[in-house]
Amino acid sequence: MKVCEAIRCDEWSPNGHVQSVFVNISKTVSIVFDSLKIEFRLFERMLAYNAWMISNHSIQSIRMDTQFNFKSREGIQGDAFMDAGDERGFMKLSINETLSALVKSWASTTQHLPWTIDLRTENNRVLISITEACGSGATNARMMLSTSASDLRSDLILRNVYSYDAMHDLEEAGLQWIVWLVSESPASLANLAGSPGLLCPPPKFMNAHSWAKPGKVGRDMALSTVSGKMWMDFAQTLDLRYILFDAGFYGDEYDPRSDPLKPLDSPKSNRFNLCAIVEYGKSLAKPVGVILYVNDIALSKSSPSVEKIAATFKLWGVAGVKMGFIQVKTQIDMQRVIRNIFIFGQNRLFVNVHDCFRDYYLSRTMPHLLSSEGVSGDEHARNTPSHVLTLPFTRLLAGRTDHTFTLDWSRLRNKNETIMFQIALPFMLYNGLQHLYWYRDIQSLSKLGTKPPINLWVQLPTQYEQSLFLDAEIGVYASVARRDKTGKWFLTYVTSVPKIAITLWNFLPKNAANYIATIHADIEQSYDIPSYQLPKIKIWQCQVRKRLLVKLKANSAYVAVLQIGYKPELQIC
Known part of the structure; x- marks a missing residue:
């Protein structure tokens, strides 16, 4: 019997969409001592617990x-997907094998949640993902091995610690929520993304949506006035909302003497006039904002120093800040980073936090936190297609992630990925700031134009009204449907193995109007082409009625765009 009213997930949209499901609280249990409160919350598919200080x-x-017992049980098989640490990605280990690899990994690296376990018997399956939510300045929880363990398989410990510190403590003092998400299939697990955010405090900036706006981002690697304006001109066609000036615009980011408030006249070979670029972006028919990078070395000096950076960036007309190489290994580090995010919010600057930071749904409390990295994304060429297909069931259960999507033929060739595999990824991996064309210079990009399949990235939304993973297998394939505010659906199917992809249309509203599906898929292709040419794809249309069947080869994908319409001459699908 439910004892509390249902809480709608659309009170907060962590994945840029309004979920169509309800999460029902069935029980809240609080244990209160003189100076400490421990609370457990049990939802329909989620268990959460934490502790915080009433008096310090x-x-x-x-x-x-939290101790885990991995002793073998007859008839139970399964896999564990865990962070390899230091942005090296998630690794898969069988829980039936010896854990020597696990022991070595966890003994030598800094670990982060989520940690997903897939358990199977002959007739049943259960998936459990352990993540966290909204630590109020506490160090992220860590996995470790007990030093007194006689049996390593049964003595893996999840530990979170909070120490009171009057000099550094934030307003709330206590541990982050430890959250267990439970489902019967990978797709239903991925659909729980965002639910832990309901545990977080309400927004501190109630009107942030008016100035912290999600959008697509291009990066100007040339760091010059000419290239910056070229990016902004082409952004009108590419539907980019922001241009990022990354590391280097104020000198060597690792030199403590470098000052982000003193941009270099010529960071590389050409002149760089930041204020002229900002004003140019504002003057365009579709204004383009500027995001500036600041290394953690500059952000770790003092709060007054960060306040000066924030106030000056706002005076310059900058839209947002990318905080780079952020250090969050200690509680003091975490509190400092969260305080800096708040300071930028006070100055109406949105934030993207890069490297090992994961927001763990802090973006609900600080909605100007549009993005965080904490993933081995396209910046890391070692990634495999199967790793990308692990992220919806691991990393995305800790909040949105910045995957920095590339469009580089040599990288795709080296990983044996098709062009549509790469084009489909930002439709599957949500982030408030979708960085596209990473490593591309504006000269070669402008030669590509907006022909297919780039036309799909032009259409790519950064806010959705509804999202639903339809079918999936961790590391193997995933199918997701998302609807934007205009009513257009984007159906994406990504696979690392050859597959006949069959999709039913039962995710569409009952008694829905007629839909026409425009499918973009791969053909046999070669990357032995200049960087300014696009690999060819095939495009066809069908009238939505029964099901869509597409034959996909390994490391490929398709994207289908569904719009209301009817053409009697089209084939039924």
């Missing part, structure tokens, strides 16, 4: 351990 006079620290 008698308690100096809190430590909470």
Whole structure:
């Protein structure tokens, strides 16, 4: 029996969409001591628990351990997907094998949640993902091995710790929520993304949506006035909302003497007039905002120093800040980073936090936090197609992620990925700031134009009204349907193995109007082409009625755009 009213997921849209499901609280249990409160919340598919200080006079620290028992059970098989640490991606280990690889990994690296376990018997399957939500300045939870373990298979410990510190503590003092998500299939697990955000405090900036707007981003690697304006001109066609000036515009980012408030006249070979670029972006028919990079070395000096950076960037007309190489290994580091995010919000600047930081749904409390990295994305050429197809069931359960999508033929060739595999990824992996064309210079990009399949990235939304993973297998394939505010649907199917992809149309509203599907898929192709030419794809249309069947080869994908319409001459699908 439910004891609380249902909470709609659309009170907050962590994945840029309004979910059509309800998460029902069935029980809240609080244990209160003189200076400490421990709380458990049980939802329909989610268990969460944390602890925080009511009074800091008698308690100096809190430590909470969750111990896991991996002793083998007859008839149970499964896999564990865990972070390899230091942005090296997620690795897959069988829980039936010896854990020597696990021991070595966890002993030598800094670990982060989520941690997803896939357990199977002959007749049943259950998936459990352990993540966290909204630590109020506490260090992220870490996995470790007990030093007194006699059997390593049964003594893996999840530990989160909070120490009271009057000099650095934020307004709330306590541990982050440890969250267990439970489902019967990978697709239903991926659809729980965003639910842990309901545990977080309400937004601190109630009108942030008016100035912290999601959007697509291009990066000007040339760092010059001419190239910056060229990006902004082409952004009118590519539907880019922002241009990023990354590391280097104020000198060597690792030199403590470099000052982000003193942009270099010529960071590379040509003149760089930041204020002229900002004003040019504002003057365009579709204004283009500027995002500036600041390394953590500059952000770690003092709060007044960060306040000066934020106020000056706002005075310059900058739209947002990319915080780079952020260090969050200690509680003091985490509190400093969260405080800096808040300071930028006070100055109406949105934030993208890069490298090992994961927001764990902090974006609900600070909605100007549009993006965080915390993933081995396209910047890391070692990624495999199967790794990308692990992320919806691991990393995206810790909040949105910046995958920095490339469009580079040599990288695709080296990973044996098709062009449509790459084009489909930002439709599958949501982020508030979708960085596209990473590593592309504006000269070669402008030669590509907006012909297919780039036309799909031009159409790519950064806010959705509804999203639903339809079918999936971790590391193998995934199918997701998303609807934008105009009513247009984007159906994406990505696979790392050869597959006959069959999709039913039962995700569409009952008694829906007629839809026409425009499908973009691969053909046999070669990347032995100049960088300014596009690999060819095939495009066809069908009238939506029964099901869509597309034959896909390994490491390929399709994207189908569904719009209301009727053409009697089209084939039924």
